[in-house]
Amino acid sequence: MTTLNLLCLPYSGASAMVYSRWRRKLPAWLQVRPVELPGRGARMGEPLQTDMQALARQLAAEQRLATAAPYALLGHSLGALLAFELAHELRALGCPPPLALFACGTAAPTRREDYDGKNWREPKSDDELKSELRELNGTPEEVLANAELMGLTLPILRADFMMCGRYAYRQRPTLPCPLHVMGGDADRASEEQLLAWRKEGHSHFSLHMFPGGHFFLHEHEEAFLATLTEHLQGARQPVASLSVN
Structure with a gap:
């Protein structure tokens, strides 16, 4: 049976291992492969990145195989x-395209008004970062009050928010x-900002709305x-047919 690698990129401040629990919940043919970013998790010793294009280029070289x-x-x-x-x-790099791209919880690359409006290009203070975490409603107050945990998380979050704020769309x-x-x-x-993702591909497009806020993927896992x-089952059918023939 044809297996499919699912390369998972984390959200701001997080390690890619937030996706590791999916390995127990998804079918055996779907191999969850969290892609860790520099400066966190197993790559804690590497410098944090604030240039998304440079980071994407680095990850492409690492994930090419x-x-x-x-x-x-x-x-x-x-x-x-x-x-x-x-x-x-x-x-x-000349690699084959993915069978699908899943973009979750953010406006399309051409619709970054929310980040532009808050000037995330510049580093934010600890208090500003904590305030943003409260607004996103994904971090318990006891975690926000834990100085040791915040000491590890806030530098990563600061760099990640700057990376988003400095992001420049390229045609x-x-x-x-x-x-x-x-x-x-x-x-x-x-919904308008999400639908704008449609412009970035010329194959099939879908938009799925779930109940909940920013972390709907955990709230309604x-x-x-x-x-x-369901989407990946459909995407792998042509691959399976080719491998049989």
């Missing part, structure tokens, strides 16, 4: 933009893979993973 097998890309928030840029950088040929966008109905990204699996 993974594209020899059928694969899909998924990212949430910052990770969605990074997955999008990674798809383009892999294309520039390139549209991606040839299906593009599936996921959003929360109480999240900041509007079962429904989210069911939708993900």
Whole structure:
């Protein structure tokens, strides 16, 4: 049976291992491969990055071999933009396209008004970062009050927010893979901002709205993973047919 590698890019401040629990919840043919970013998790000793294009280029070189097998890309928030840029950088290296790109929880690359409005290009203070975490409603107060945990998390978050704030959209040929966008109905990204992702691909497009805020993929994990699996099951059918023939 044809397996499919799902390369997962984390959101701001997080390690890619936030996706590791999915390994127990998804079918065996779907191999979850969290893509760790420099400065966190197993790569804690590496410098943090604030240039998304440079990071995407680095990750493309690191993940190039993974594209020899059928694969899909998924990212949430910052990770969605990074997955999008990674798809383009892999294309520039001559790699086959992903079977699908899943962009979750963020406005399209051409609709970054929310970041522009808050001037995330410049580093924010600890208090400003904590305030943003409270607004996103994904961090318990006891974690925000833990000085040791915050001491580890806030530098990563600061760099990640700057990376988003400094992101510059570049016009390139549209991606040839299906593009599936996921959003929360109480999240900041509007349906219009999410629908604007449609312009970035010339294959199949879908938009799925889930109940909840920014972290709908955790709040409604079962429904989210069911939708993900359904799309990838369909995407791998042509690959399976080719391997049989």
